[in-house]
Structure formats: C-alpha cells, structure tokens
Amino acid sequence: MVSLDISHTRHRAPRQEAPAPQPGARRPIPARKAAGRRPSGPVVPQSVKGRFRRIKWTTLALCLAIYGLLPFLRWTRGPGEPDQAVLFDFVKGRLYFFFVEIWPQELYYVTGLLVLASVFLIFLNAVAGRVWCGFLCPQTVWTDLFLAVERLVEGDRRDRLRKREAGLTPRRVAELGVKHAIWLAIAIWTGAGLVLYFGDAPQTLREFATGEASLLAYSWVGIIAALTYTLAGFAREQVCTWMCPWPRLQGAIWDPEALTVNYRDYRGEPRGSAKKAAELRAAGEPAGDCVDCLQCVNVCPIGIDIxxxxxxxxxNCGLCVDACDSVMTKLGRPTGLIAYESWRNIERGRSREPQARRVIRPKTVGLAAALVVLSGGMGAVLASRTMGGLTVLHDRNPVAVRLSGGAVRNGYMLRILNKEGRLRSFAVRIAGIAEAKAAVVGPEPVVVDGDSTAEVRVTVTAPAGSEGALRFSVVDRETGAAYAADDVFLPAP
Ligand code: SF4
Ligand code: SF4
Known part of the structure; x- marks a missing residue:
C-alpha cells in the first residue's frame, strides 16, 4: 500500500510580537473579524485604489465588453453561410470561430484547444501563480462587478458591516431591493448574452425583445442567470476556495519560484504601531514595517491574511499589495512589504541572501516550448484543413464477385463530405491496380449539396488475379480539389 500526503501550507517565519501595548492602547482586531466575516457570513471586502485595482478594472471592462459584443461581430463566409464571427450552431452541428469552421467529426480541434488552454494555465501558474484567477476568471470578473454594485448601493465595507448588524429598516429593505434588482438584471443580461452565441445574435435579440424566442432559449437564460446570481452574488470566494478544482491542483504544482503575492515578513516583523516603530528605530532597535493596520486583510476578496x-x-489579485503600498506611502516607508514575490526570495530575505528573480528557468522554458509546439501543431493542422473529405467502406458480403468473363468485381460505399456552402459535383477516380475500372452506381458526376455529405456506391472491376491496395479519390470538377481514401481490392474466393 502506498500513501501520498501533500501539504500546501508554507510557513512564514515565527511572528515576532511587538512589545505589549500600553494600558488603554487600541487592540488589533482579529483577522477573521477584520475580514468582515460573521461566523457563517460572507467576506465583506473594502474598496481599494492602486495599480492592481486599475488593472482589474481594465480587465473587467474588457472581458465584459468582449462577452457582450462578440456575438454581434460579423464575418463574411459566403452565400448561405452564417455571418456571425463566433457561433455555436447546434442545429447544423457547426462551430464557427472567425475563419475556422469546426464540424462534429473535427472536435479534436476543440480537444486540442482545451489541452493548449490547460498548458497555458500551468505556464501562467509557473510564472505568477493563480494570476488567471485574480484577473481573468469569469467568477472573479462577475464577482467584482457584483461587489461594485453592492458597494455603490450599500456603501463601503464599514457601512455594509454596520447595516448588516443593524437589522432591517424600510430604508435597508429598499437598498437590498435595489441591489438585488441590479444583480438580477446583470444575471439576466449574462444569460441572454450567452444564448446569443447559439443563434444569429441580432435575430435572437429581436425575439427576446418581442417575446418570440423559443422556450429553450428562455430556459437557458433562466439557468445561466440563476447560476450567475448565486455564484457571483452569494457564493463568491467560496467558489474560488472550495468549488473550483484549480486551487487543489495548485497545491500539487505549487512553485516556490513563481511570482505569487507574498508578505515580506523579514521586513514587516516585528509588527506594531507606526509610533512605536519610529521610537524603536530612533533608539537603534529593530522595528518591522507592518503597522498591523489590517488593510491588506480588509480588502482581500477571499478574506485571507497573507x-x-x-x-x-x-x-493573486494584488489588492492587498495596493492596500499595503498605500499604507507604506502614507507612512513614508518603502512600498512592496506585500508584493508579487517568489517564496524562495522570501526565504532568501530571511537569511539575508541576495534576491534572485528566476522567471526564466527550466520549468517555464519547457512549458513555453510546449505552448509553442502545441500552437504550431494546431496551426499547421488548421492550415492543412480541407473543405471536403472522403471515406470508403468495402462491401462485407460478398467481398468479391467473379463475373462470367472471369474478371472480378468488388463493391464499395463512398461517403463524400462537402464542407463548403455551395453545391459541388465530383468525378470518381481510382488508382493502384492496373486495368481496374470504376463505375458509379447512379448518376455521374456525383452531386453533393453544400454543407452536407452524400453516399455513392462504386464497383471496381479488374482482371482475374488482381489484388492489392486501391486509392479512391473524388475530384471537384469546378476547382480540381481532390479528396482521397485508401482501401483494398480482393480476389474472388
Ligand atoms: S496593510 Fe501592510 S502594514 Fe497594514 S497590516 Fe497589512 S502588511 Fe501590515
Ligand atoms: S491575499 Fe491578496 S492577492 Fe491573495 S486574494 Fe487576498 S487580496 Fe488577493
């Protein structure tokens, strides 16, 4: 029996307590309370200003704009083809993404894309931990939006905590009503926005506006809206902590050289009041930069004391970095007490070793190479993608027939795939066996409608004793594009 224990906990240096507070001095608020958690309540994060908050606002606006506007982007594909740039057409069984059109039998492209996305996520993790989660994950983006609404309606953290403790008043009920109404409107917009990717967006929008959309469309709007409302409005940090599998995996692939948000405890400890720290420094004694203001905890959307x-x-959202930097700036101390820093550098800092940024290391280089190879491979496969295809099925019984003149005949079923929107006509050719002749059972040339497949029966006759590999090809009579498939010619028993 083999057992494996994984511990993701990294220990900070033992906290060096500041001298005991003078009688009457204000006691630090416990972190749990500071984070605004009631025993069973959600985190109530405080607003913060700073460069990471600005980056988060920018990514939020970009993500929401792309999500809402992308279905309305047009892309000309030719007559009879949908002109929506990104479209999941379940009726026709097609996935359109700008110039790429994926058929059901080409879903390996989607698999390749998922593999590429996974490698990219692991690469990001090796460079900067859960930075995807902090800036671009839909859960983070929508939660940020819901929190912005909550702040706008109910006030910042202190107001929200006070109002929650105060109980219900008519004004409070009105506030809650406004907040939930806006949340619901965003959730419904989110649901409707997603449905727009599954049909012609302007047409679907018109149908929603006139109440003529299908029951299925309304049902999906309802399901996605309910999920958004619940996950972004109520579950929030619980999703990032408990429901998402990524943090579990994160524990296993944690990289001490990755630039994750860390507290430079070797600089911050012993923590204490700014006044006390100034006195200690004036007396030539060691004093940490952390003034135990708990701003870093208060702004954390997860409720962590980093x-x-x-x-x-x-x-890895960096909001605690912004909070602490602004405290340090006000105190006239260097910023970066909390920073995107590798855990190795924290350890180096503790032992007063020189710091080293090792973004380029075997792991990141290997993952970057894997990304390049995967992207290149997918690009090459996409570039060599054809607009048609051919599969051949040999007759099972009988596999060969001897004709009266002694020649042998084999039968095949050809399935011709036409991925273009226009009707195409094909000529059938064979190669591989000298003197073999192919005959199409039915009209020739073979006509295949746009965006569809056609089956045609073909017989091949060859002199007695003929046997071996046979190559079938169908040639577009207009463009000359050819699609081939191999089979065999079998002798009569
Ligand atoms: S914001 Fe900075 S100074 Fe304030 S408690 Fe956090 S680490 Fe210490
Ligand atoms: S500890 Fe800092 S970086 Fe981590 S989630 Fe909280 S605020 Fe964001």
Whole structure:
C-alpha cells in the first residue's frame, strides 16, 4: 500500500510580537473579524485604489465588453453561410470561430484547444501563480462587478458591516431591493448574452425583445442567470476556495519560484504601531514595517491574511499589495512589504541572501516550448484543413464477385463530405491496380449539396488475379480539389 500526503501550507517565519501595548492602547482586531466575516457570513471586502485595482478594472471592462459584443461581430463566409464571427450552431452541428469552421467529426480541434488552454494555465501558474484567477476568471470578473454594485448601493465595507448588524429598516429593505434588482438584471443580461452565441445574435435579440424566442432559449437564460446570481452574488470566494478544482491542483504544482503575492515578513516583523516603530528605530532597535493596520486583510476578496504565509485560496489579485503600498506611502516607508514575490526570495530575505528573480528557468522554458509546439501543431493542422473529405467502406458480403468473363468485381460505399456552402459535383477516380475500372452506381458526376455529405456506391472491376491496395479519390470538377481514401481490392474466393 502506498500513501501520498501533500501539504500546501508554507510557513512564514515565527511572528515576532511587538512589545505589549500600553494600558488603554487600541487592540488589533482579529483577522477573521477584520475580514468582515460573521461566523457563517460572507467576506465583506473594502474598496481599494492602486495599480492592481486599475488593472482589474481594465480587465473587467474588457472581458465584459468582449462577452457582450462578440456575438454581434460579423464575418463574411459566403452565400448561405452564417455571418456571425463566433457561433455555436447546434442545429447544423457547426462551430464557427472567425475563419475556422469546426464540424462534429473535427472536435479534436476543440480537444486540442482545451489541452493548449490547460498548458497555458500551468505556464501562467509557473510564472505568477493563480494570476488567471485574480484577473481573468469569469467568477472573479462577475464577482467584482457584483461587489461594485453592492458597494455603490450599500456603501463601503464599514457601512455594509454596520447595516448588516443593524437589522432591517424600510430604508435597508429598499437598498437590498435595489441591489438585488441590479444583480438580477446583470444575471439576466449574462444569460441572454450567452444564448446569443447559439443563434444569429441580432435575430435572437429581436425575439427576446418581442417575446418570440423559443422556450429553450428562455430556459437557458433562466439557468445561466440563476447560476450567475448565486455564484457571483452569494457564493463568491467560496467558489474560488472550495468549488473550483484549480486551487487543489495548485497545491500539487505549487512553485516556490513563481511570482505569487507574498508578505515580506523579514521586513514587516516585528509588527506594531507606526509610533512605536519610529521610537524603536530612533533608539537603534529593530522595528518591522507592518503597522498591523489590517488593510491588506480588509480588502482581500477571499478574506485571507497573507501575512500568515502563502495560502492555496489566494487568487493573486494584488489588492492587498495596493492596500499595503498605500499604507507604506502614507507612512513614508518603502512600498512592496506585500508584493508579487517568489517564496524562495522570501526565504532568501530571511537569511539575508541576495534576491534572485528566476522567471526564466527550466520549468517555464519547457512549458513555453510546449505552448509553442502545441500552437504550431494546431496551426499547421488548421492550415492543412480541407473543405471536403472522403471515406470508403468495402462491401462485407460478398467481398468479391467473379463475373462470367472471369474478371472480378468488388463493391464499395463512398461517403463524400462537402464542407463548403455551395453545391459541388465530383468525378470518381481510382488508382493502384492496373486495368481496374470504376463505375458509379447512379448518376455521374456525383452531386453533393453544400454543407452536407452524400453516399455513392462504386464497383471496381479488374482482371482475374488482381489484388492489392486501391486509392479512391473524388475530384471537384469546378476547382480540381481532390479528396482521397485508401482501401483494398480482393480476389474472388
Ligand atoms: S496593510 Fe501592510 S502594514 Fe497594514 S497590516 Fe497589512 S502588511 Fe501590515
Ligand atoms: S491575499 Fe491578496 S492577492 Fe491573495 S486574494 Fe487576498 S487580496 Fe488577493
């Protein structure tokens, strides 16, 4: 029996307690309370300003704009073809993405894309931990949006905590009503926005506006809206901590050289008040930069005290960096007490070794190479993609027939795939066996409608004793494009 234990917990240096507070001095608020959690309540994060918050606002706006506007982007594909740039056409069984059109039998492209996305996520993790989660994950984007609404209606953290404790008043009920109404409107927009990717967006929107959309469309809007409302409005950090599998995996692939958000405890400890720290420094004694203001905890959307050490639930959003930087700036101390820093550098800092940024290392180089190879491979496969195809099925019984003149005949079923929107006519050719002759059973040339497949029966007759590999090809009579498939010619028993 083999057992495996994985511990994701990294320990910070033992906290060096500041001197005991003077009688009457204000006690630090416990972190749990500071994060605004009631025993069973959600995190109530405080707003913060800074460069990472600005980046988050920018990515939020970009993500929402792309999500909402992409279905309306047009892409000309020719007559009879949909002109929506990104479209999941379940009726026809097609996936359109700009110039790419995926048929059901080509779903390996989607598999390749998922593999590429996974490798990209692992690469990002090796460079900067859960930075995807902190800036681009839909859960983060929508939760940020819902929190912005909550802040707008109910006020910042202090107001929200006070109002929650105060109980219900008519004004409070009105506030809650407004907040939930806006949340619901966003959730419905999210649901409707997703449905627009599954049909012609302007037409679907018109149908929604006039109440003529299908029951299925309304049902999907309802399902996605309910999910958005629940996950972004109520589950929030619980999704990032408990429901998403990524933090679990994160524990297993944690990289101490990755630039994750960390607290430079060797610089921050012993923590204490700014006044006390100034006195200690004036007396030539060591004093940490952390003034235990708990701003980093208060702004954290997950409710983490990053000073306790790396935490698997941390989404690397950098808001605590912004909070602490602004405190340090006000105190006239250097910023970067909390920063995107590798855990190795924290350890180096503790032992006063020189710091080293190792973004380029075997792991990141290997993952970058894997990304390049995968992208190149997918690009090559896409570039060599044809607009048609051919499959051949040999008759099972009988596999060969001896004709009265002694010649042998084999029968085949050809399936011709036409991925173009126009009707195409094909000539059937064979090669591989000298003197073999093919005959199409039915009209010739073989006509295949646009965006469809056609089956045609073909017989091949060859002199007695003929046997071996046979190559079938169908040639577009207009463009000369040819699609081939191999089979065999069998002798009569
Ligand atoms: S914001 Fe900075 S100074 Fe304030 S508690 Fe956090 S680490 Fe310490
Ligand atoms: S600890 Fe800092 S980086 Fe991590 S989730 Fe909280 S605010 Fe974001």
């Amino acid at each position: 000073r306790e050490g790396p935490n698997f639930a941390c989404i």
